[in-house]
Amino acid sequence: MPVSTLNGQPVWRHRTTTRQMAVWAGWFALVALTVFCWQEMNRNTMWVFVEDAPQQAADLITRALPPRWSYLDRLWLPLWDTLNIATLGTLLGTLMAVPVAFLAARNTTPSAALVRPIALLIIVASRSINSLIWALLLVAIIGPGLLAGIIAIAFRSIGFVGKLLYEAIEEIDHRQVEAISATGASRMQVMDYAVIPQVLPAFAGMTVFRWDINIRESTILGLVGAGGIGVQLESSLARLAWAEITVIFIVVLATVVASEWVSAKVRKTII
Amino acid sequence: MTSTTVSPRRWKRPPLLIQDPTLRLVIYGGFAVYLVLAVASIEVNWTRIFEGLERGVRFIQGFLVPDFLTRARDIQQGIIESLTMTLTSTVAGIILSVPIGIGAARNLAPAPVHAICRSIVALSRSFQEIIVAILCVAMFGFGPLAGFITLSFATIGFLAKLLAEAIEDIDEGQAEAIRSTGAGWWQIVNYGIQPQVMPRLIGLSLYRLDINFRESAVIGIVGAGGIGATLNTAMDRYEYDTAGAVLIIIILVVMATEYASGHVRKWVQ
Numbered sequence: 001m002p003v004s005t006l007n008g009q010p011v012w013r014h015r016t017t018t019r020q021m022a023v024w025a026g027w028f029a030l031v032a033l034t035v036f037c038w039q040e041m042n043r044n045t046m047w048v049f050v051e052d053a054p055q056q057a058a059d060l061i062t063r064a065l066p067p068r069w070s071y072l073d074r075l076w077l078p079l080w081d082t083l084n085i086a087t088l089g090t091l092l093g094t095l096m097a098v099p100v101a102f103l104a105a106r107n108t109t110p111s112a113a114l115v116r117p118i119a120l121l122i123i124v125a126s127r128s129i130n131s132l133i134w135a136l137l138l139v140a141i142i143g144p145g146l147l148a149g150i151i152a153i154a155f156r157s158i159g160f161v162g163k164l165l166y167e168a169i170e171e172i173d174h175r176q177v178e179a180i181s182a183t184g185a186s187r188m189q190v191m192d193y194a195v196i197p198q199v200l201p202a203f204a205g206m207t208v209f210r211w212d213i214n215i216r217e218s219t220i221l222g223l224v225g226a227g228g229i230g231v232q233l234e235s236s237l238a239r240l241a242w243a244e245i246t247v248i249f250i251v252v253l254a255t256v257v258a259s260e261w262v263s264a265k266v267r268k269t270i271i
Numbered sequence: 272m273t274s275t276t277v278s279p280r281r282w283k284r285p286p287l288l289i290q291d292p293t294l295r296l297v298i299y300g301g302f303a304v305y306l307v308l309a310v311a312s313i314e315v316n317w318t319r320i321f322e323g324l325e326r327g328v329r330f331i332q333g334f335l336v337p338d339f340l341t342r343a344r345d346i347q348q349g350i351i352e353s354l355t356m357t358l359t360s361t362v363a364g365i366i367l368s369v370p371i372g373i374g375a376a377r378n379l380a381p382a383p384v385h386a387i388c389r390s391i392v393a394l395s396r397s398f399q400e401i402i403v404a405i406l407c408v409a410m411f412g413f414g415p416l417a418g419f420i421t422l423s424f425a426t427i428g429f430l431a432k433l434l435a436e437a438i439e440d441i442d443e444g445q446a447e448a449i450r451s452t453g454a455g456w457w458q459i460v461n462y463g464i465q466p467q468v469m470p471r472l473i474g475l476s477l478y479r480l481d482i483n484f485r486e487s488a489v490i491g492i493v494g495a496g497g498i499g500a501t502l503n504t505a506m507d508r509y510e511y512d513t514a515g516a517v518l519i520i521i522i523l524v525v526m527a528t529e530y531a532s533g534h535v536r537k538w539v540q
Binding site for chain 1: 287288305306309310312313314315316319320322323324326327330351352354355356358359362397398399401402405406409410411412414415416419485486488489492493499502503506509514518521522525526529
C-alpha cells in the first residue's frame with residue numbers, strides 16, 4: 001500500500017508516486033491533444049456566424065412555429081414509403097446476412113482459413129459505411145427512388161445482423177450439436193435441428209432491433225434522394241420552409257417512438 | 272412370440288417461434304399481405320438502372336483503383352476535420368454527460384433532478400445526428416463547429432443514459448460503507464461510486480469515440496464539415512475514384528479505431 005509521510009505521520013495514498021505521475025501525464029496529454037484538435041478544427045470557423053447563433057435560433061423558432069399542419073396530408077404517402085424502405089430493407093439485409101453469418105462463425109464455416117476472412121470482411125465493410133453513404137452511392141448508380149433506399153438499408157443491415165448472429169452461433173451449446181450428429185444426421189440436418197433452434201430467438205430479436213434502427217435511418221435517406229419522408233424534408237429545407245420542417249420532424253419523432261415501442265414489445269415476447 | 276408394435280403417432284417438429292397456431296397464422300398472413308402491398312409500391316425504372324450499371328462498373332473500378340492524389344488536399348482537410356471533430360466532441364460530450372448521468376441515476380439524485388436529466392437524455396436520444404446537424408448548420412453556419420455541437424449533443428444521450436444505468440447497478444454495500452464513515456454526498460460519489468463505474472465509463476467513452484467518427488463521416492452531407500463533405504463533393508463531381516479513396520480511408524480508420532478501442536477496453540476492464 002502506497003504511504004507517504006507528512007510531518008512524521010504516515011498518510012495513506014491512493015497510488016504510488018510513479019503511478020500518480022503516469023496518470024497525470026495521461027490526463028495532460030489528453031487535454032493538450034483536445035486543445036490542439038479544437039484549434040485545428042476551428043481554423044476556418046467564422047466566429048461572426050457563431051456569435052449571432054442565438055439570434056439565428058430565435059429567428060428559426062419564429063419561422064418554425066406554428067407548424068403548418070395542412071402539410072401533413074402530403075406526408076402520409078412518403079411515410080408509407082419510409083416504412084416500406086425500412087421493412088423491405090431489413091428483410092433483404094437479413095436474408096443476405098444469414099449465409100454470411102454461418103460462413104463467419106468459427107463452428108459452422110466450411111473453411112476457417114479461406115471463407116471466414118472473406119465473410120468477416122463483408123461484415124466489417126458493411127458496418128463501417130453508414131446507410132446514408134450507401135444511399136449516396138446507390139442513388140448515383142441505380143437512380144433516385146425507393147429501391148436505392150431499400151438496398152442501402154439492406155447493405156448496412158448485413159453487417160449488424162451478421163455480426164450479432166455469428167457471435168450467437170459461436171456461443172451455442174455444443175452438446176446439442178453432438179447429440180444430433182450422433183443420430184447420423186447430415187451436415188444440413190445438424191444445422192436445421194441443432195443450430196437453428198438455438199439461435200432463432202436471438203435472431204428474431206436482433207432482426208426486430210435492426211428494423212427499429214432502420215426506421216430511424218430510413219427517415220433521412222431521402223436527403224440524398226433515396227425515397228421516403230426525407231425527400232420531403234430535402235425539398236422543404238431547400239425552400240427554407242421551416243413551418244413544414246417542424247411538421248416533418250414531429251412525424252419523424254412520432255414514427256421513431258412508435259417503432260421503438262413496437263420493437264421493445266416484440267423483443268420482450270420473443271426472449 | 273412378441274411382435275413390435277409400431278406406434279400410430281408420429282413425431283412432428285414443434286413450431287420454432289410462435290406456439291399458438293391461430294396467432295401464427297394471423298401474424299404470418301398479415302405479414303404476407305403487407306409484403307405484397309409494400310413490394311407493389313416500389314416503382315422500378317429498369318432503363319435507369321440499366322443506364323446506371325455502367326456507372327456502377329465505373330464506381331467499382333474507382334474503388335479498386337482509388338485516386339488518393341488528385342484531391343489529396345481536400346481529402347486531407349476532410350479527414351483532419353473529421354478526426355479533430357471526433358475527439359473534441361467526445362471529450363465535450365463526456366464532460367457534459369457525467370453530471371447529467373449522475374443526475375439521471377435514481378439512487379443518487381432527488382426526484383426533480385432525476386426527471387430533468389432523464390428528459391435531457393430522452394431528447395438527445397430521440398433526434399438523430401443528421402436532424403440535429405441540419406439545425407446546427409442553420410444556427411452556427413457551415414463547417415466542423417456545427418458538427419462538433421451535433422456530435423457532443425448526441426454523445427450526451429448515449430453516455431449519460433448508460434452511465435446512469437451503471438450507477439444504478441452498483442454494489443450498494445460499498446456506497447453504504449463510505450456513507451457510514453460520515454462522508455458527504457461528494458465523498459460518496461468520489462469514493463463509493465466512481466471507482467465502481469470508472470472502467471465502464473472509460474469503455475463507453477472509447478466506444479462512443481468510435482461511433483462519433485462514423486457519424487462524422489455522415490453529417491458532412493448536410494454541411495457540417497468532415498470527410499462526409501469531401502465524399503459528397505466527389506460524388507457530385509462524378510469523381511468515383513476519389514470517392515473510392517475516401518471510402519477506403521473511412522473503412523480503414525473505422526477498423527483501426529474499433530480495433531484500438533477494443534484493445535484498450537479489454538485492458539481497462
